[in-house]
Amino acid sequence: MIVAERKSIPELIDILQAHNRILVLGCGTCVAVCLAGGEREVSIISSALRIAGKVKGLTFKIDELTIERQCDNVFIEQAAEAIEKNEAVLSLGCGAGVQAIAERYVNKPVYAGLNTKFLGILEERGVWTEKCAACGACVLHEYGGICPVTRCAKRILNGPCGGSREDRCEVRPDRPCAWQLIYQRLKAIGQLDRLKQIELPKNWSSSLNGGPRVLIREDHRI
Ligand code: SF4
Ligand code: SF4
Secondary structure (H helix, E strand, O other): OEEEEEOOHHHHHHHHOOOOEEEEEEEOOHHHHOOOOOHHHHHHHHHHHHHHHHHOOOOOEEEEEEEOOOOOHHHHHHHHHHHHHOOEEEEOOOHHHHHHHHHHOOOOOEEEOEEEEEEEEEEEOOEEEEEEOOOOOOOHHHOOOOOHHHHOOOOOOOOOOOOOEOOEOOOOOOOEOHHHHHHHHHHHOOOHHHHHOOOOOOOHHHOOOOOOOOOOOHHHOO
16 A cells, blocks of 8 residues: 655645636545545645635635545546636645646646655554565565565665574664564565575666656557
């Protein structure tokens, strides 16, 4: 799931102050699950903006709407009327959602209301951790399903670095050493032999390709 967090109200006021009629547009998928951009947050942010706007002498007229997914044109269509009748859109989607709206409404200012952080999972109530950097060439099968790219602070593919103390990461002592986890996991599934292989440097060209990466599934083309 894509994990994001809300921008602060003072920052949003700065971004929006040139506009009067604003649509606060939520997204009902990833950012709703991480309590950043769903229907509830649309309501909270809209109320906060109305109050903070008044304090600053700004007359915001704010509409609220949440669609299922902002990164999908089928769902964006459901917001067409609300987008058209407002001067600007404050999108509470992830970075992809904001850009999807902006691409479709080329004459409409569309602003990001969230800071998109990473691909992660919910560890416990209110705590999400990064699990994947979308590197484009997944090596999880080599590491027992534990990603050294995101979970080792030094991104070491042939670890450990030797700095770990009592199972903790040298760089981030608040986190377990990813290589300790990889070792334990490979041992548990009977694949410790994998550690004898020297992994070649990762081919980052599939993640840093000099431009946006594109995935085309021929079997999904009409
Ligand atoms: S190896 Fe790459 S694609 Fe696989 S989990 Fe790690 S960052 Fe994500
Ligand atoms: S202590 Fe472990 S997780 Fe931290 S940088 Fe070294 S190998 Fe990576």
